[in-house]
Amino acid sequence: MPTGTGIFSAVSPDGSKIACGVTGGGPALLLVHGTADDRLGFDRVAPLLNDRYTLYLMDRRGRGLSAGDTAPYAIEREFEDINALATAIAAQHGAPTDLFAHSYGALCALGALRAATNIGRIMLFEPPPGTPSSLVDRMVERDAASDLEGVMRVQFVELQHVPEAQFERLKSDPQRWARYLGFAGTIAREFVNASRFSVTAGEFADRRTATRFIVGEKTFPPLIRYTETALKAFTTADQRVIAGQGHNALRTAPELVAAEIKRFFS
Numbered sequence: 001m002p003t004g005t006g007i008f009s010a011v012s013p014d015g016s017k018i019a020c021g022v023t024g025g026g027p028a029l030l031l032v033h034g035t036a037d038d039r040l041g042f043d044r045v046a047p048l049l050n051d052r053y054t055l056y057l058m059d060r061r062g063r064g065l066s067a068g069d070t071a072p073y074a075i076e077r078e079f080e081d082i083n084a085l086a087t088a089i090a091a092q093h094g095a096p097t098d099l100f101a102h103s104y105g106a107l108c109a110l111g112a113l114r115a116a117t118n119i120g121r122i123m124l125f126e127p128p129p130g131t132p133s134s135l136v137d138r139m140v141e142r143d144a145a146s147d148l149e150g151v152m153r154v155q156f157v158e159l160q161h162v163p164e165a166q167f168e169r170l171k172s173d174p175q176r177w178a179r180y181l182g183f184a185g186t187i188a189r190e191f192v193n194a195s196r197f198s199v200t201a202g203e204f205a206d207r208r209t210a211t212r213f214i215v216g217e218k219t220f221p222p223l224i225r226y227t228e229t230a231l232k233a234f235t236t237a238d239q240r241v242i243a244g245q246g247h248n249a250l251r252t253a254p255e256l257v258a259a260e261i262k263r264f265f266s
Helices: 075-093 104-115 133-144 148-159 164-171 174-194 221-231 254-264
Strands: 006-011 017-024 028-032 054-059 097-102 119-125 211-216 238-242
Touching: 006 075, 017 075, 028 075, 028 104, 054 075, 075 097, 075 104, 075 119, 075 174, 097 104, 104 119, 104 174, 119 254, 133 148, 133 174, 148 164, 148 174, 164 174, 211 221, 211 254, 238 254
Parallel strands: 028 054, 028 097, 097 119, 119 211, 211 238
Antiparallel strands: 006 017, 017 054
8 A cells, every 4th residue: 555655646527637645654544625725734633644544635626736626616526526536546545435524625525425436434524504695795705806815804704703813923924824825716616615515314325334423512503503414414424522622623633633533444
């Protein structure tokens, strides 16, 4: 099985190249990040896992290693991206690809299951519900005006209630702020598409491969409610709660998230 570091890619059906950073050694585990993020969102949890798994840290389309996505955007292309990578990784490892996905990435993973042939076990961390249209509209307006800082402000300050002083500290960090501006142009389109995505009760009733949802004990109530809704799409899925944490547990408590991943994908 692959060991070490590198880049792995697959071509999605629309011709977009979708790539991952690769690290570690052992069974394959594909990690899919959320909106307002990229593969570096796993930089705290990956070192706690790469002694056990070959980690495929996906850059979703429109950023990082997967910057050259094809217009027009639709969430369905993300479903295809995940399945293209899962199929290519499965061919490398000789087994279905296990998958961990966070936030909007978890929505994309749910959609990918509709046509999946090479996805194995799957852990989904707080797939989000649709966002109030007033916030989405402001985000779309700022995106149309190429106001990337404005997009980020709606995301962090208005939606996630990040204190203004903390947002200003983010802007004052040149390296981190440049990274965020690099994918800010993908955020509005993802919020628009998240608002039109839904799953139905029993939709994945025939899925027999292990599926688990995890939520933070202190996360936003709408995320908890939507996870409960998504659970009803399965007959065999279960849920675990990460004590004392919220939606950003990958950064605030990576050791707890890593422990859940190891427990599930053992």
